[in-house]
Amino acid sequence: MNLPFYIARRYLFSKKSSNAINVITWVSILGIGVGTAALILVLSVFNGLTNFIEDLFSAMDPDIKIVAARGQVFTYDGEIYRQLEAHPDVENITRTIEGRVWLEYIDNQTYGVLKGVEDDFLSVNRLDTFVYVGDYDFEPRNGITRALFGSIVASNLSADLDNEINPVSISFLPRDESILNPISRDVVFPSGYFSIQKEYDEKYVITDFYFVRELFGLKDEISAYEIRLKDVKKANSVKEDLQELLGEDYEVLTWYEQHKTLYRVMRNEKYVSYLILVLMLSISAVNIVGSLSMIVLEKTRDIAILKSMGASSAKIRKIFLADGLLVGGIGGGLGVIVALLGGLAQKYYGIIQLHGGESFRVKAFPIDLVLSDFLLVSITVVVLSVLASLYPSLQASRVKISEGLRQ
Numbered sequence: 001m002n003l004p005f006y007i008a009r010r011y012l013f014s015k016k017s018s019n020a021i022n023v024i025t026w027v028s029i030l031g032i033g034v035g036t037a038a039l040i041l042v043l044s045v046f047n048g049l050t051n052f053i054e055d056l057f058s059a060m061d062p063d064i065k066i067v068a069a070r071g072q073v074f075t076y077d078g079e080i081y082r083q084l085e086a087h088p089d090v091e092n093i094t095r096t097i098e099g100r101v102w103l104e105y106i107d108n109q110t111y112g113v114l115k116g117v118e119d120d121f122l123s124v125n126r127l128d129t130f131v132y133v134g135d136y137d138f139e140p141r142n143g144i145t146r147a148l149f150g151s152i153v154a155s156n157l158s159a160d161l162d163n164e165i166n167p168v169s170i171s172f173l174p175r176d177e178s179i180l181n182p183i184s185r186d187v188v189f190p191s192g193y194f195s196i197q198k199e200y201d202e203k204y205v206i207t208d209f210y211f212v213r214e215l216f217g218l219k220d221e222i223s224a225y226e227i228r229l230k231d232v233k234k235a236n237s238v239k240e241d242l243q244e245l246l247g248e249d250y251e252v253l254t255w256y257e258q259h260k261t262l263y264r265v266m267r268n269e270k271y272v273s274y275l276i277l278v279l280m281l282s283i284s285a286v287n288i289v290g291s292l293s294m295i296v297l298e299k300t301r302d303i304a305i306l307k308s309m310g311a312s313s314a315k316i317r318k319i320f321l322a323d324g325l326l327v328g329g330i331g332g333g334l335g336v337i338v339a340l341l342g343g344l345a346q347k348y349y350g351i352i353q354l355h356g357g358e359s360f361r362v363k364a365f366p367i368d369l370v371l372s373d374f375l376l377v378s379i380t381v382v383v384l385s386v387l388a389s390l391y392p393s394l395q396a397s398r399v400k401i402s403e404g405l406r407q
Helices: 003-013 019-057 078-086 151-157 209-215 232-246 260-298 300-308 313-349 371-397 401-406
Strands: 064-068 090-105 108-117 131-134 146-150 168-172 184-194 204-208 224-229 250-254
Touching: 003 313, 019 260, 019 313, 019 371, 064 232, 078 090, 078 224, 078 232, 090 151, 090 209, 108 151, 108 209, 146 151, 151 184, 184 204, 184 209, 204 209, 224 232, 232 250, 260 300, 260 313, 260 371, 300 313, 313 371
Parallel strands: 108 204, 146 184
Antiparallel strands: 064 224, 064 250, 090 108, 090 168, 090 224, 131 184, 146 204, 168 184
């Protein structure tokens, strides 16, 4: 049996002369437990939010997007398309065109972005799963092409799906052109409305690729190649391959790079939250200093006896370091159990609901329990427990045999 651990366990759970020592010890354990659970749950909520946002953006944005390094469009090259399609990690590829437009419907007007997509667009994106009214369908009605409208665009226009008399007028506005000088104009009927998140809902109108190409006056030009990968975790390595293949005239963007600012903000918020909660956990760990210091004072005679029997100062330090680790381990273990049970309850039963959740795709706070977070927090608790135990263990190792035996 490990002697320092055995003695530390006896010191921790044996009856003390002062009840205050027991109180402080249990306050330390509970404080570390609460801090551990809170830290794991906060990190898990950030994981859940990140996954939820990824799910939203993936409805419109591909795993990899290839755009022109300069300008808004580039010429479609069939050979390049075939080379991209033949890459072993590419599952599907499609072409898209998009540009700024002015939309009018009866007495309502608004700006928007018209995006033309091919028939295989849904093999790369999942936009159809976000259509809440109508259908994902661009087949003409009464000879007029139909389009899918973002919910906020549709609301601004008050567009009516059932109105077969008044179509929505679309005017193409190239960069630096005003609504007074549209390049071309056409009309569409709404086929449905989609709702992903505000950035998309307030500007996008999706319709047939060839309709948009004609409206924009393009021939072989497109705005982007959009690619779905077999394994999104390989996005960075695939990007390097494709960038080398395409050269400097193209820019290859991974999913992360398409939303770099958003991800940077979320990552920084997660780190800041972690540091704040670690600070709170450190305050709880300070109680370990108090409880161990009081145990050292109570066990001074025992320490002197151990030394007289041949125990070294290093072994005495180990006893009280083990004592601090026991406090941190018990508290941390309780916190891990609470976080695991609470996280699972939230994930499967939605205990904590989102305010106004009836308007969202999820009604409860999303949460994702990740093993790495449990390991990170556990290591943090161990480090804090060791640091909090250093001073009392040093004090214990300095007890002199002659002074200790007099007590």
